[in-house]
Amino acid sequence: MGHATQLGERRTSVDDIFDHLHQEILSLRLRPGDKISEADIAAQFGVSRQPVRDAFSRLVTLDLLLIRPQRATEVKRFSSREIAKSRFVRAAIERDVLRRAAAECDAVGAAELDAELAAQDRAIRGSDVDTFGALDYAFHKTLCKIAKVDFAFDVIMVEKSKVDRLCILSLSKGDRMPELVADHREIAEAVKNHDAERAIACGMRHLSRLDDTIKQISITNANYFETETAPIRS
Structure with missing residues (x-):
C-alpha cells in the first residue's frame, strides 16, 4: 500500500525485498511479533545480507520492524x-x-x-x-x-x-x-x-x-x- 518504488525509477534488490516484506507485514501474512531472519531472506532472494539489511532499515523507519543486536528481528508489535x-x-x-x-x-x-x-x-x-x-x-x-x-x-x-x-x-x-x-x-x-x-x-x-x-x-x-x-x- 503506497510504498512501492515509483514507476520510472531504477529498481534494486533492496526495493524488491522491501516491497515484498512491506506487503507481507501490511497484509498480516507476517503478524506482529513474528520473527524474520536476515539469512533466510537473503537466501530467498539470492542476494548477500547487505540488501536485506538496507530493506530492514527502511521498514524500521516505518515502525514496522524491531531490530535488536544479537537477538532475532521481529515484526513490530502495535504500541x-x-x-x-x-x-x-x-x-x-x-x-x-x-x-x-x-x-x-x-x-x-x-x-x-x-x-x-x-x-x-x-x-x-x-x-x-x-x-x-x-x-x-x-x-x-x-x-x-x-x-x-x-x-x-x-x-x-x-x-x-x-x-x-x-x-x-x-x-x-x-x-x-x-x-x-x-x-x-x-x-x-x-x-x-x-x-x-x-x-x-x-x-x-x-x-x-x-x-x-x-x-x-x-x-x-x-x-x-x-x-x-x-x-x-x-
Missing part, C-alpha cells in the same frame, strides 16, 4: 502510545488540508475526486481489499493536491502506514469498505461545495472509524501489542 501519537499528528495535518482543499477546489479537482470515488466503488463491487487500500491512499493524496500542499501527503503517508495493519483487520469485515467510501463521498461533496467546516467534521469522523477495531484487537489479540504498553480501553 497504543504510538497509535495515539500518529493519529494526533494526522488529524492536525488533515484538518488544514481539508480547509485548504475546500477553499481551492475547482472543476478539475472536483472531477478528480469523482474519479477516485468511482474507482473505490469498483473495488467494493469486486470485494478487492488490496486495491481499496491503495485507492484510500490515492484519495487523500488527491485532497492534498487540490489543497496545493502536495508535501502534506508525505506526512500523512508516514503516519497512515503506522496503522495500516489495523486497517486491514478492519477492512476484512465485509461492511467496512462501503462505510469508508460513504465517508469519502461526504468529504468530497463538502470540499466541492467549499464547505470547510463540514469537510473537517466528516474527515475527523472518518479518522475515528478505527477506534472500535483498535479496542477490540487490544482485547482479542493482546499479543499484537507491546507488553509495556497498556491496551487501549473504552
Whole structure:
C-alpha cells in the first residue's frame, strides 16, 4: 500500500525485498511479533545480507520492524502510545488540508475526486481489499493536491502506514469498505461545495472509524501489542 518504488525509477534488490516484506507485514501474512531472519531472506532472494539489511532499515523507519543486536528481528508489535501519537499528528495535518482543499477546489479537482470515488466503488463491487487500500491512499493524496500542499501527503503517508495493519483487520469485515467510501463521498461533496467546516467534521469522523477495531484487537489479540504498553480501553 503506497510504498512501492515509483514507476520510472531504477529498481534494486533492496526495493524488491522491501516491497515484498512491506506487503507481507501490511497484509498480516507476517503478524506482529513474528520473527524474520536476515539469512533466510537473503537466501530467498539470492542476494548477500547487505540488501536485506538496507530493506530492514527502511521498514524500521516505518515502525514496522524491531531490530535488536544479537537477538532475532521481529515484526513490530502495535504500541497504543504510538497509535495515539500518529493519529494526533494526522488529524492536525488533515484538518488544514481539508480547509485548504475546500477553499481551492475547482472543476478539475472536483472531477478528480469523482474519479477516485468511482474507482473505490469498483473495488467494493469486486470485494478487492488490496486495491481499496491503495485507492484510500490515492484519495487523500488527491485532497492534498487540490489543497496545493502536495508535501502534506508525505506526512500523512508516514503516519497512515503506522496503522495500516489495523486497517486491514478492519477492512476484512465485509461492511467496512462501503462505510469508508460513504465517508469519502461526504468529504468530497463538502470540499466541492467549499464547505470547510463540514469537510473537517466528516474527515475527523472518518479518522475515528478505527477506534472500535483498535479496542477490540487490544482485547482479542493482546499479543499484537507491546507488553509495556497498556491496551487501549473504552
